[in-house]
Amino acid sequence: MAKSALLKSSLGKKYWMALTGLFLCLFLVGHLAGNLQLIFGTDLQFNQYAYFMTSNPAVKILSYLTYFSILFHAVDGIMLTIQNKKARPVGYVKNNAAANSTWQSRNMAVLGTLLLVFIATHMVNFWAKMHFSEMPLQQQTVSQPIPMTNEKIDVVVYNTTTGSFIAQQQVEGGEFEVRNNKEFYIKGSDIKFAEGYKDLYKITVDFFKDPSYGLVFTLFYVFSMAVLAFHLLHGFASAFQSLGANNPKYNGLIKGLGKLFAIIVPLLFAIIPIYIHFIK
């Protein structure tokens, strides 16, 4: 159809805004489920989740979709906002906008830009460390019986993705060596026999408990989740309208679900740094 412009037209841009926005809502659910292990799981479980997120091929595809969605959503959103500003070159002297619309609906671009700043900061804080920098590997202390006695001795071991343990002494003692930040090799050979878990758990806990910046970042993360809440308070239901789903029978349901989602998801996210900083 010659006239249709699914990318260029005002309506087309809105479909993409809504689709990427809703996909990001799905991403939030997955991300939250994993992160909650910082509170409800063990350090090993959290690190296993982090390992899964960086190595599973299906997750890889989803994560590329997420990067793409964030970029597309942000660029499209900012372009739309610039166009919208241009559509009223001379503004009103007195405009009582609060009489006919919610604050969050009028400030989606400001909220979104703050989210973009948060996402960038967050990725530098954790994602970049996980992907690109040297990280400690997950360790655990196990008590082992000393043969032929009734006594036990505490041994520090590395957990590996095969479920086995490698004693720290064996690595320090030169039997094994670690390459590529996480792979265990028999020293001096090409024989890789296990992979360790990067200890993202420790990095995260240390980050929010840091004596110099832990509190600042805890507050910044909580503030950003409030921003997310307002973005979703308008965005969730708005996306359905953009996609043409408006039926008086279901509008109440969509609006209600949107409000619940917009409050519960950011709240649970926000509890994590609070819990780590103040309680853990």
Next chain:
Amino acid sequence: MNLTLKIWRQKNAKDKGQMVDYKIGGIEPDMSFLEMLDVLNNELVEKGDDPVAFDHDCREGICGMCSLFINGEAHGPDRGITTCQLHMRKFKDGDTIYIEPFRAKAFPVIKDLVVDRSSFDRIQHAGGFISVNTSGNTQDANNIPIKKHDADRAFDAATCIGCGACVASCKNSSAMLFVSAKVSQFALLPQGRVEATERVLNMVEAMDQEGFGNCTNTGACEVECPKGISLENIARMNREYLAASIK
């Protein structure tokens, strides 16, 4: 009632324009807002000043000509009415009232409070019609059975008077409510389905070309629309456009 009016004065399309203060007395609560402006203009003419130019025609809420952004809202603080239906009893003695033209790039000011809304006409020309034979043997419209539910919704959409309050209220100066009303009034009826695909594509294209902004679903238009045109129409247009785009 004694009032202070702050009114946008602009000599012509090129002039920069500014707000000018006027004091006015002897206003009755039962006067309409436009009658209050008539009183002001009589005084201005008597003093030899240029009267304030504002749009109006029917003065009974059906033509859509009267515009005005009053105290920060299109058609003033009341709901479901045009400016000609706004009464001075909505204001109090001693009030200051801001009166500005509808603002949008696609609605340029001609003079004072009068704006050029012909961009709406051009959108209508792009598809806001059906092609029927009117050469004398016209079919009776009632020959085609139509569900009451659909007929009612089409009629609701057709009550749009093209006033432009939706554009004026929208923070994005989006014309979506107007265009969606015009798309919906036909999309819901069998006579309109025939050209539905071209209609929605052409009207949206015309809307974008006129320089209106993009809808962000703030819902301001629906609240300020004098005819209560629903956001459902915008969602319907979004569906129609999507369906037409992939056809």
